Amino acid sequence: MSELKQFKLPDVGEGLTEADIVRWLVKVGDPVEVNQIIVEIETAKAIVELPCPYEGVVARLHAAEGETVDVGLPIITIDTDPTTPTPPSAGPDTGSASGTGSAVAAELHPSPVADPGTHIGPTVGPTPGPAGSSAPDEPDSGEPKRTPVLVGYGVKPGATHRRPRKPAHPQPVDNPPAARPILESVQPARPQPAELAPALAKPPVRKLAKDLGVDLTMIAGTGPQGSITRADLQASAPLTRGVSRTESADSAGNAGLYWTTQREERVAVKGVRKATAAAMVRSAFSAPHVTEFLQVDVTESMAAVRRLRELPEFEGVKVSPLLLVAKALLTAVARHPMINSSWDEETIVVKHYVNLGIAAATERGLIVPNIKDAGTLTLPGLARELTTLAETARAGRTSLEALTGGTITITNVGVFGIDAGTPILTPGESAILAFGQIRDLPWVHEGEIAVRKVTTLSLSFDHRIVDGDLGSAVLRDVGAMLQDPLRVLAWT
Amino acid sequence: MTLDTAQPELIQLLTPEGERIDRPDYPLDLTPDEIRDLYRDLVNVRRIDLEAVALTRQGELGIWASLLGQEAAQIGSGRALRPSDMVFPTYREHGVAWCRQVEPIKLLGLFRGVNHSGWDPAEHGFHLYTIVIGSQTLHATGYAMGIQRDGSDDATIAYFGDGATSQGDVNEAFVWASVFNTPIVFFCQNNQWAISEPLEKQSRIPLYKRAQGFGFPGLRVDGNDVFACLAVTRKALADARSGQGPTLIEAFTYRMGAHTTTDDPTRYRLDGELEAWKLKDPIERVKAYLVKNQLAGADFFADVEAQAKQIGSDLRKACLELPDPPPQAMFEHVYATEHSLITAEQSAFADYLSSFADEGVS
Incomplete structure (x- = not known):
């Protein structure tokens, strides 16, 4: 059996x-x-x-x-x-919640059991109304109702009530009928201002509403006595919890939601966003930034990428233009060590190793993991590390180790369809290279106008350490290597 | 005056590679059986700890403070005690509890919330787990002053961590113990992390050097070396018994797991640090010593493993079978004698419970 x-x-x-x-x-x-x-x-x-x-x-x-x-x-x-x-x-x-209703609702509340009454749990938070009473039409969650007793106060003599009997067989949790109200509340009827009464909601829901910047009086409650549940709140605030603005605005049936919800929302600053903000402020207001730009014909590099892909050494690894940019930057660092340094007030720390940071946009926000001792890697080794770094970042599994100790950074803004930018230094580093999109452009090639692959490189550097001549030399070298990848051979 | 910044001396009798070091000031003459028993202890308490962590992750315990990495400090010091000595532990001394014959299931009962520590401190010479950081050092000092006045030649040992050394309680205990020359050993397991706070944010000098300022000796022992912990604690206890006063032992070790099961150490410390300490594992070095000196073979190690596995599965079974205490039990030990408020509450609670009688719920 x-x-x-x-x-x-x-x-x-x-x-x-x-x-x-x-x-x-x-x-x-x-x-x-x-x-x-x-x-x-x-x-x-x-x-x-x-x-x-x-x-x-x-x-x-x-x-x-x-x-x-x-x-x-x-x-x-x-x-x-x-x-x-x-x-x-x-x-x-x-979860059964995805069976009906909009995709947004399913995503916002994917839990298989979506009974708003049980969401908070039977022992947390007081239930509205007199202790122990329950409205006859309240959906039965299958959970025993318990009389809230404040810790330290004990049970008041004579004030005790019998709790409703436990059902002999708990309801199956996989497909509870209680999942309905949430889906039905996706498009709630908005109450008219005239009939606005103080909104009923449990304290955790009020807290969440405050965090999300949602006005509870604008939401129709589906909970007991018309109280507002967490699900009601989430259904009316689709711009939070992992659903980006564009996604929520594009979702079927919810295109109007962006304009009809509250005029402003407040998003809690925490996690990666908080760390990013602190790092940006620290860097931007401590290191005087200078940014230089260089347009480069990378037609040869693109050909080189294609040839590398065919080599057995690169079987199974991703060969991208970013690989050549990384290699070019590493080569330039070896030629100009001062670009790979950090400002330590009394001294300048010049590093004889490169922990190469690669800025990555993840679901949780911007992170800059780095490849340790990238300068010592072979080209296939570097390609493998770049692939692993990207996959790890995307999976949200980047370790603290990978996020610390970087010495110089590349940010690949080209993936966003952008030509150039003025990147802010990763704190403690003295240079960051932005790699723009590669576009077919009319370009003077060997004395004639030709259609060439062209990109723009932007290099920001810490002007306390790096003067214009050094920054320009580094950018010029990187550009020269991307224009003619054979230069990497000449310079290593 | 300049600060003494010399490299701290680390007392070690067994290297991480399993090489024995002789130290005339800390003689240790163990029989092969005794060494094998120490090994068995180490493996067993690690297994108990592992099972408790798993049970917590499965919702069977509310929380657990893992001793992973600190087995040698606890077994070494615990085995140095004699039965009539008194131990004042923190909440992580599962290895010392093992040495004091407290059944592991009783530790689990506390963390499952079905008892308020299920052992008799007097019977085991092992006080209740203390959750408040460092306060047990004061209890221990007071107890030591008591047995000193009884004219006993027993000793007291107080366990605490590196973080506790920043607490006022611990420093007050040092003052009292020093001034009254009490028979106590302060055993600090410096596991490098006070939850997420590293040692360098706790002290500018090695912790053992603090003892000098209070007027008693302090020393640092390799906390992952069960031989050294045993020898050093024996000597400190002998000093305490013979009227030489307190000693601070700093067992230099590493918390290889999380602070408790509700902590995530990957958020504040680097993997490389853990990897470096894994090479100093307290169990592996005893195993290496036994193998090198042909004191144990494959049969022995297989037998130890099997025993530990059995202890783990017995513990799991016993944990799942722990009865929930009757609701009335919470009133039983509030006061030693009858108390009118408690009696009234107890009676009201009994009325409340009896309202379910016809439903068979209570």
């Missing part, structure tokens, strides 16, 4: 209510052992690996990577006696 056991998301951090699934390390059908690491989750406090409490075979994954799951909901089902075939089950279940 198959025996299915569910592992419910535990509170791994003293009072956390939810966590994001970062990465599954097992899939349906995989055998698992007790304490085998099966999934990585991210809570408000930490990225945590969860070990499996059961031995058996994975029968079902209840949440997809990237989903936010409430504590107490199942995330995986293990068949602990898989000698007989497991009951039919699908692959990763992304």
Whole structure:
């Protein structure tokens, strides 16, 4: 007989209510052992690996990577006696909430159980109304209602009420009827100002509204007594939580939402955004920046990229124009060591190694991981490191180690379809090279107008250390190597 | 006056490569059986710790403070004690608890929230886990002053971490212990990190040198060397028993895991640091010593592994079977004698519980 056991998301951090699934390390059908690491989750406090409490075979994954799951909901089902075939089950279940309604709603609240009443949890936050009472039409969440008792005050003699009986069989969590209200609240009827009463909402929802800059009186509540739930709030504030402005404005059925919501919103400054802001201010107002530009005919480099791709040494690695830019910059650094230095008030620290930073736009914001000792790598080695760095950054798995100790940076603004910019130095570094898009342009080539591949290089440098002649020499060298890649051979 | 910035001396009897170093000032003559037992202790407490971390991740414990990397400091010092000595631990001394014969499941009960520490401190000579940072050093000093006045030749040992040395309590304890020449050993496990705060933000001088300012000796021992921890603690305890007063032992070690299961060390420390300390692993060096000196073979190591595995799975089973305490139990140990407020609350709570009687919920 198959025996299915569910592992419910535990509170791994003293009072956390939810966590994001970062990465599954097992899939349906995989055998698992007790304490085998099966999934990585991210809570408000930490990225945590969860070990499996059961031995058996994975029968079902209840949440997809990237989903936010409430504590107490199942995330995986293990068949602990898989000698007989497991009951039919699908692959990763992304939750029933995506069945109807708009994509935005599904993305905002992908949790398989979306009952607004249970979202906060039965023991956190007071319920509105007299303790223990519940409106007859309140959707039954299947959770026992508990009388809130303040810690330290005990139970008031005579003030106790009987709690509603626990249902004999808890409702199946996979497809609760309670998921409806959220989807229905995507396009709530806006209350007229005349009928505005003080909006009912639990304190955590009020806090969230404040953080999001949402006016609660503008939202129709679907919770008990018309109170506003977290889901109501999220449905009306689509510009938050991982949904970018363009995405939300473009989503089907929600094109008007951008104009109809509140006039301004406030986005909490935290995480990468906060770190980026601090770094930019520190750099911009401590190091006097100068930026120089150079347009370069990179037709030969593009041909070189194509030839490199065919070499066996580059099999399986990505060869991009960025690789040649990186190589050219490394070569230029070796010719002009002072460009790879940092200002330390009394002294200038000239580094005889290059930890090459590559600015990367990730879902969480701008990060600049660096490739350690990039100058010592072979060209295929450098190509591999660039590929790994980009993949790691995209997966959100860049280590603290990779984010510290950089010495010089390249920012590839060309990927945004941009020619040039005036990049701000990574704090502690003295130069940053921006690599623009490569375009077909009319260009004077060997005395005639020809259509050539042209790009623009921008080099910002710290003028305390680097004078115009040095900065220009570095930029000129990089440009010369990209115009004629053979120069790299001559200069190394 | 200039600050003494000489390289701190590190007392070491067993190198990370498993080479024995002889030190006449810290003689240690262990039989092969005793060495094998120390190895077994180290492996067992690491396994207990691992199981507890996993159980926490599975929602079975509320929190756990891992001792990973600090096994030698705890087993070495714990095995130096005699049964009548008294230990005042922090919340991370699972290895010392093991030496004091406190069953591991009792530690788990505390972190599962089903008891307020399930052992009798007097029976084990092992005080309750103290969560407040450093306050146990004052309790330990007071206890030491007590046994001193009883004329006993027992000793007291107080455990704390590097972060606790910044607390007023610890410094007050140093003053009292020093002035009254109390029979106490201050055993500081310097694991380099006070949650996310590195040692250099705690002290400008090596921690053991602080003792001199209070007027008693301090020394630094390789906290990943179980031999050295044992020898050094024995000597400090002998000094305490013979009226020589307190000693501060700084066991120089490393917290290889997170501060607790709610902490994520990758946010504040570099991978390279952990990798460097892995080479100084407290268990591997004893294994290397046993192998090099042909004191143990594959059979022994397989047997130790099997025993540890069994301890782990027994602990898991026992943890899952821990009964929830009856709700009334929370009133039982608030006061030693009857107290009118507690009695009233207890009675009201009983009324509340009896309102469910017909539903069979309580």
